[in-house]
Amino acid sequence: MTQMRYVDGLRRAIELEMERDQRVIVLGEDVGVGGPFGITVGLLERFGERRVINTPISEDSIMGLATGAALAGKRPIIEIMFVDFITLAMSQLVNHTAKLRFMSGGQLSVPLVIRVQQGAGGGWGAHHSQSLEAWFHHVPGLKVVAPSNAADALGLLRAAIRDDDPVLFIEHRGLHFRRDEVSDPDAIPALGTAKILRGGKDLTIITYSKAVWDALAAADELAARDLSAEVIDLRSLSPLDMDTVLGSVRRTSRALIVHEAVRQGGLGAEIAAHIQETAFDWLDAPMHRVGAPFAPVPASPVLEQAFVPDTRTIVAAVEQMLGLAPASSTEDPLERRRA
């Protein structure tokens, strides 16, 4: 049993795969000096400048460049410093990276991993704090992964690097320094598989990334009130492991989806729609979604805190779903729980 930080899991995954497969290369702004979060520290010294390429600030072109390298047989890992800047790379990512296999009728393969850091917290403001996974969930040809803990950071990144399709790998900034027990550091889970982190019988909370920890804390609070919440960590956002989700909902009959991303048009909408299409008769109550309000991320600490859903928000949502009296003051002036 090892303890590891999330960032160490990421770095370890890259190192292991670069050792194992000469075709794996790393590209991105400042990656040669470790990047702003230190994840690529030491890679340049170890693997050389042919395999660790520091790029200028040219997101559109470096996304295309990484794709072109993949077309010619490399397995690139491109780092986009903040998901907000992926907007600059959208044309290459959506029009080429995601579609070349299809448009070529299967002749071409794009085994590329796009690592992005995302999320609010820290007061960095509207251009450095967004959660944009819903956009990419919507693009056929891309896979999307969002690990919540160090073990999955390690295992799922290795899986993504070995996958022959382009994978958008989402790392929440707020998870970087969390330490987790890693029971099997060599495990490489399959992409597209969710994990039930906590069993329960009264409702299913479906979530991912940093919100997983708020959900688990909420489940603890609810347990003290004799409510048993099952918490599912999706891990993969495209493809979604709806089998695990549906199996759980059939047992608990209630579903709450939680994400930091804006509620409107978020992944909660897709998941809820899918559940009601397939498991309508098992539901005892309407499903709810917790997400951020429909606003850009504010810089002010007070506003940012009000913006990002947290344990309190989740508990209040459950109270509402189950018709319970609020345990404490759970004013939700921003209506994060409902439209």
Next chain:
Amino acid sequence: MTQPHSYSVEAKRKFLEQMLTIRRAEEQVIHFATDHEDLIRGHFHVYIGQEASGVGACAALGPDDYVFTTHRNHGHVIARGGELGPVLAEIIGRTTGYNKGRGGTFHVIAPHLGILQTSGVVGGCVPLAAGAAFSIKKRGTRQVSLVFFGDGVLEEGAFYEAVNLASLWKLPVVFVCENNDVARERRKGGASPSDSLAARQLTDISNAFSVPSVTADGADMLAMAAAMGDAVSKVRGGAGPVFVESRITRWPGNAGTFPALLGGDYRLDWALAPSSGPKELQDWLQHSDPVALFVRTLVANGAMSKADVEAMDARIRKAVAEAASFALASPAPKAECALEHIFAA
């Protein structure tokens, strides 16, 4: 070639006053980060060492001109007339800030001063500045649209698209590139070797688009004022865009990930006698600190006495301290108003 300019004593005093205001305000921002828990979270960028560039540029502008800038905007906002209280309050996210705490340090915007946007996205404001210039041209006014950006922006495609359009349509844009990684011996001209930009001279790029381009020593207050004065009047005259590269040697306190007040708060003694300053700042104080260079020039020429300078600095420090208290005492926004100002109605 920049025409010789002469500046009155009054004008020079004004320049120094603005430079010192920026210097002291940015020190205060660093103190906000180091002396308080959780007041400035995340990253922030200060303009220490670059004051001559922003002051020179803004001095050339008229009240109706537009300004666009970047994450390193505090100096520009102050040089443009931003008041210390609302600037500092915005930086720490209070309701009395220019943007009611929604922008934060990266996004101190003041439309009433013509500062329409600052961007956290490298190069993000360059197309916006071209657009504002397009609007000026359509309306037929004599405004100009000035955009500040760093040398990194020349790696971003958006810059090229905007320069092409500005040149093609002869838009009244003043492109001000603050290249802040220039070795001190190269500031008055010369190449900019870089491991992320293959162009030897930044101005080669703008020249390729037939945009008249000049370089200026970003540590020389009067040279900056002259170069910017010429650039702005040329653009205002309808000749199309102009590109100015302000060549700056980085303040050593900006060498790391976060700004650090090496040797503590700035002392005027260091400006007048660099050898009295901290070891790490010696070279910079001697050759590259715009404040030090200007103070020494003013005192040597008799435009100001040492006592004048000290008195001016003392007034400024007091004003900054008051503004800091104002900011700290200002309320944080209430959670309920997080959803305001997203849409018009």
Next chain:
Amino acid sequence: MTPDTNILYRDMLQRMLLIRAFEERVIELAHRRELAGLLHVGIGQEGVAVGVATALGDGDYLYGTHRSHGHFLARGTDPGRLMAELAGKESGLCRGRGGSMHIVDAARKLMTATGIVGGTIPLALGTALVARESGHVVAVYFGDGASNTGSFHECLNMASLWKLPVVLVCENNGYAEFTPMSAHTVVSHVSVHGKPYGIPADIIDGNDTLAVLNAARAAVARAREGGGPTIVECQTYRLRGHYVGDPASYRKADEVAEWRDKDPIRRFTGLLQQRGTITAHEIDALTAAARARVDDAVAFARESPQPTPQSVADHVYA
């Protein structure tokens, strides 16, 4: 001229004739509604396509634009499989999924065409990172319109910074869709943009097939020897509209006529006749043979089955 050169030039002419015949047939089939979609033909630009294709060696890569039928045919793509792709058939190069603007012939290292203006330039740079390991080069086409995209400049910087083995072939036909160059940029030549980055350029008459061949060969050699990128700017003209169906009323008749007189095929045949490489009779025979090959391609496409509706989501993932 040596016998080898004769053979080479005849082969080049054959390919130019094939492209011309193919593209003319595409227009006809589109008018008859046998081919659907947005089609861009390269009539008038055959000199560039064949000159560049001939300069590349085995194993070298090529990236196209939205107007790449000729680029691919010049490199040996089977006209039947290309026509079938345009017809959306399962037997097409891309099983009918790519269509005219997104053709791929990976076996010939014809990596992809694209609907995104300038979109293949970054792809080419990335492939060049790989190609250099085995001494290969990458050629990529783009037009004068693409030179205004930010990505073009980002790529000039990186290609120069890393001395990548790329040949940047600009088909400067004077128009970005419907807009003449003078209205979309201030520079006189696209090559101007390479200067700040120290990228050498060759501005040539793109309708002089041998000039294209020579310039492309020099650029390929420079790239292969580690000398980095070159811009080969070929001044040419598309004798038809931007897309099939575009009446191109934004162009003056005398301008079109002037360029018709500079038709690359007419010039090349003239040159070869003058040198005694070929006779008028042989030209007729080659032209007929090209048309016959295209007839076969059309027949193949017509006879090929459509893809099944059930396969609509195939080939999205590995």
